[in-house]
Amino acid sequence: xxxxxxxxxxxxxxxxxxxxxxxxxxxxxxxxxxxxxxxxxxxxxxxxxxxxxxxxxxxxxxxxxxxxxxxxxxxxxxxxxxxxxxxxxxxxxxxxxxxxxxxxxxxxxxxxxxxxxxxxxxxxxxxxxxxxxxxxxxxxxxxxxxxxxxxxxxxxxxxxxxxxxxxxxxxxxxxxxxxxxxxxxxxxxxxxxxxxxxxxxxxxxxxxxxxxxxxxxxxxxxxxxxxxxxxxxxxxxxxxxxxxxxxxxxxx
Amino acid sequence: xxxxxxxxxxxxxxxxxxxxxxxxxxxxxxxxxxxxxxxxxxxxxxxxxxxxxxxxxxxxxxxxxxxxxxxxxxxxxxxxxxxxxxxxxxxxxxxxxxxxxxxxxxxxxxxxxxxxxxxxxxxxxxxxxxxxxxxxxxxxxxxxxxxxxxxxxxxxxxxxxxxxxxxxxxxxxxxxxxxxxxxxxxxxxxxxxxxxxxxxxxxxxxxxxxxxxxxxxxxxxxxxxxxxxxxxxxxxxxxxxxxxxxxxxxxx
Numbered sequence: 001x002x003x004x005x006x007x008x009x010x011x012x013x014x015x016x017x018x019x020x021x022x023x024x025x026x027x028x029x030x031x032x033x034x035x036x037x038x039x040x041x042x043x044x045x046x047x048x049x050x051x052x053x054x055x056x057x058x059x060x061x062x063x064x065x066x067x068x069x070x071x072x073x074x075x076x077x078x079x080x081x082x083x084x085x086x087x088x089x090x091x092x093x094x095x096x097x098x099x100x101x102x103x104x105x106x107x108x109x110x111x112x113x114x115x116x117x118x119x120x121x122x123x124x125x126x127x128x129x130x131x132x133x134x135x136x137x138x139x140x141x142x143x144x145x146x147x148x149x150x151x152x153x154x155x156x157x158x159x160x161x162x163x164x165x166x167x168x169x170x171x172x173x174x175x176x177x178x179x180x181x182x183x184x185x186x187x188x189x190x191x192x193x194x195x196x197x198x199x200x201x202x203x204x205x206x207x208x209x210x211x212x213x214x215x216x217x218x219x220x221x222x223x224x225x226x227x228x229x230x231x232x233x234x235x236x237x238x239x240x241x242x243x244x245x246x247x248x249x250x251x252x
Numbered sequence: 253x254x255x256x257x258x259x260x261x262x263x264x265x266x267x268x269x270x271x272x273x274x275x276x277x278x279x280x281x282x283x284x285x286x287x288x289x290x291x292x293x294x295x296x297x298x299x300x301x302x303x304x305x306x307x308x309x310x311x312x313x314x315x316x317x318x319x320x321x322x323x324x325x326x327x328x329x330x331x332x333x334x335x336x337x338x339x340x341x342x343x344x345x346x347x348x349x350x351x352x353x354x355x356x357x358x359x360x361x362x363x364x365x366x367x368x369x370x371x372x373x374x375x376x377x378x379x380x381x382x383x384x385x386x387x388x389x390x391x392x393x394x395x396x397x398x399x400x401x402x403x404x405x406x407x408x409x410x411x412x413x414x415x416x417x418x419x420x421x422x423x424x425x426x427x428x429x430x431x432x433x434x435x436x437x438x439x440x441x442x443x444x445x446x447x448x449x450x451x452x453x454x455x456x457x458x459x460x461x462x463x464x465x466x467x468x469x470x471x472x473x474x475x476x477x478x479x480x481x482x483x484x485x486x487x488x489x490x491x492x493x494x495x496x497x498x499x500x501x502x503x504x
Contacts, residue, residue, distance in 0.1 A: 129388075137382050
């Protein structure tokens with residue numbers, strides 16, 4: 001494991017054979033990969049667009065810079081794809097989580113005890129359309145729709161902030177749909193490089209969906225990671241929240 | 253002035269000849285309009301999607317209900333247009349603010365001392381495209397873009413909450429673009445009934461744009477209301493914020 005200092009959790013990293021690297025040390029990454037006989041790598045987790053001051057450039061990275069700077073001005077997805085193609089030119093193939101751990105990818109269908117109602121299904125379909133419409137803008141992995149009304153669109157804030165906002169807007173009187181109506185939908189951006197930053201859910205997501213007063217959660221089947229399925233299902237049943245994997249084909 | 257109880261500010265209402273009405277009292281509105289010899293009406297301000305418990309139905313409204321209920325399930329825009337067409341069938345013509353007070357509508361061009369840079373103009377163009385893409389979903393009158401990256405999309409939260417979020421996300425490290433880079437763009441939804449809920453800005457908007465660390469604010473020329481232009485310009489100059497009215501044609 002090559003752990004990025006300041007982003008990776010030291011408690012998790014300690015459980016694996018690892019080296020620490022700083023963001024921007026592309027040469028060090030390639031040297032360590034060669035020394036450890038790695039030819040393929042998987043990106044795990046997410047790197048928020050970093051402040052430039054936290055980046056430590058080494059010579060390899062400086063050679064890559066003209067390409068990476070171009071990507072840096074776009075969305076996160078272009079940035080990661082750009083960094084990946086730079087690594088691949090240097091002989092380290094970047095593969096997806098799906099390729100190595102298909103068992104943590106959400107399948108199609110209802111995952112826990114509760115089922116979406118026809119109204120929930122209609123809200124899910126509308127949310128998928130919003131995500132599709134935002135595809136060209138490298139934004140919007142998550143959308144909340146309640147009774148056909150779009151309540152929130154995720155951009156830089158992340159899903160936990162998005163769900164906390166719904167709860168706050170209820171208090172402010174700006175969201176007035178009944179508790180138990182509405183869905184959170186998470187899907188990769190259309191055209192997203194699926195080796196990076198796939199949507200992920202966990203028990204905390206379920207708890208936040210419940211706190212936001214929504215009926216449930218739909219995620220893109222085959223393109224969403226759920227690290228601990230048993231805990232997620234237990235949380236959904238406890239909170240009376242449905243969780244469903246939906247085909248992204250319904251995006252179209 | 254027919255002031256909606258619970259929504260209109262009594263201090264403002266007191267300055268005008270007025271009657272108070274409850275939301276849902278369509279018959280009372282029509283009777284008062286006839287008694288006062290009104291044949292045209294302008295909707296001022298915004299009515300957040302109300303909780304059903306705050307609505308007081310009278311018989312006229314009950315007669316309108318089958319139509320209004322259909323509109324109620326859609327976005328706010330469809331709801332207001334539906335209510336308006338019901339009033340028009342009863343002889344009260346609903347006109348726009350633009351028709352009676354063109355002097356409070358933002359013109360095209362730079363409004364205060366500071367000018368948008370070419371980068372700011374590129375961010376404005378991108379934000380207008382996001383607003384256009386969201387048009388079919390009756391959502392997204394405001395979008396924040398910084399250095400080509402979409403940071404926030406408004407849905408139910410309102411522009412002040414949206415701007416407060418940008419400031420918070422900086423603290424959380426989720427927004428890392430430099431202070432002084434980025435724009436807020438407000439425009440009516442494409443196809444919006446322009447008699448209702450036009451985007452509006454005031455000095456508070458300017459102050460919130462500054463607090464969010466953005467360079468400035470672009471609004472749809474001809475379709476945005478600025479109630480007190482002199483105060484808005486003074487606030488923009490004080491906060492070193494540009495304010496520009498842009499053609500929505502650039503939406504396409």
